[in-house]
Structures are given as C-alpha cells and as structure tokens.
Amino acid sequence: MATEAVKATSHTFDVALQWDKISQSGVIRTGNRMPVLFAAPPEFNGTDTVWSPEHLLVASISSCYLTTFNYFAQLLRVELKDIRVRGEVEIEKVSGGGFWAKAYRIYPEIEFPNTPDPHVIDNLLSKAKRYCIVSNSVKGEVIVEPQIRYN
Template identity: 35%
Template sequence: MSQTHFYEVNIQWKDARIGELSSPVLNQTIECATPPEFPNGVPGIWSPEHLFVSAINSCYMATFLAIAQNFKVEMEDFSCKTIAKLEMVDGKYIFTQAEMFPVIKLTNPDKDAVTAHRLAKKAEAGCLVTNSMKTEIIMTAQIS
C-alpha cells in the first residue's frame, strides 16, 4: 500500500456566507457557513471551526478503535467531547488548545482497563490529524 494518499473536498458557494462541501468519493454533502460569532455568520450550520474540531474527534476515534481492535480490547461504547479554544494571537485567530474527553465503556473492564488507558494515550500520540496541527491537545480519558 502506498504511503501517500490524497483527499479531495470541493466547495460550492450557495448564498450569503453559506457553501456546500462535497467530495467525488462521498455520497453526502455538508452545508457550511461562517459561524455566528463572526460578522454575517450563520447560526445552525456547520462552520470551518466545527469541522476542524470534528476532524480531531473523528480521527481520534478511528485511531483508538483501530488500536483497540489490534490489542483485542472489546468495548460497549465510545464517545468523545472535544472543546477547542479559538483566540486572537499576533493579530490572527488560531486554535490554541483542544481539550478532549473520551469516554470508553469496556466489555471487560477488570481485564482491559489498564490496557485501555495505555491505548487511549497511544491513540492520542498516533492521531494523524492532531499530529498535523499546531494546536495543543489535552486529553482526559474516562474508562470504565
């Protein structure tokens, strides 16, 4: 398998500050807009800022699940809340920090809890999205 991959995402402007994201390899589109915190922002629609944070969450989940499967750690449930801080630094908005709160419910907590804590940290270190960002990542896993 090649070590280089390409991902194409297109956007088409619809109206005002609203666009529609698509990819030639995906079946769904996503409407996105400037968030309401900015001038002329649109409430209730995914924003680039939400998509940035969702990239952290979805990559972490995919990485954790892959590693857990490799280590044969079985789960009943996985969820993760991530809160990212956007602030003005040197005249530019940047995400300075993202705090992640994964909640992992194991099938066999007595057997797998120690391993799952180790794998949660391993997934944090191996997440390609967060490894590609300047944003500080803080993770507090809850495993039961």
C-alpha cells in the same frame, strides 16, 4: 479491516467546496459521501444553523481520535461496549491580527464490558493520541481527558 490500505506510506484526500453568495453558506463534497453544509459561525458574522470551519476542525480531531482508538482496540482485540468523544477548541486572537486554535480538548468516554488490565487501557489511550493524523497536524496543544467505565 483493510490492512493493506493502512500499510501504504502515502494517501491523498480531496474535497470540493462551492459557495452560495445568497445564503452565505457553502457545501463540501467528495466522491459518494454525503455533502456537508458550512458557513462562518456567529462569532464571525455567520450562522449557527450549519457547520462552521471551527466546528469541523474540532470534529476532525475528535473523530480521528475515536477512529484511531477503535482501530487499535480492534487490532489488540480489546472489546469496547461504547465509545463517545466530545471535543472543543479554544480560539484565541493573535496580537497583530488574526486568530489561531490555541488548544483542543478531547473528552473520550470509553466503556468496556469487562475490566481490561490498566496498561492495556493506557496503551490504547496513548496510541490513539500518538497516531491520530489530524491532531498530529495542528499547532495548538491537544489535551485528552478520558473517562473510563466498566460494565
């Protein structure tokens, strides 16, 4: 784990997008990362065959929550057997026009190989929500409904 990078006080992340007017879809690129195809969703006259901005938004919050939870689990030396996160975003029309993301629901399913102390689990859940950069950057309410299993 690169703890020096985490200690930095500022980070910049960049992306480049290119739109193809024939396919009515675009591609997101940055560095050596795999490109991501995107388009408007069917609800906004788009397609369901590539990622929509709305799906990328909830995927960003869900993946940020997962990686933040995992970071603190490693830092606190709490062993995880499995972690999965499902997420959804509620988009609502605003009076006067436009839409906004009213609420994000995150459903982490976390399995531990043993039974950690309940305060350890509460601490991890709290830290993951509090330190998730993406969920701290949105206006809508972020609701986390975890399922915890022990094996």
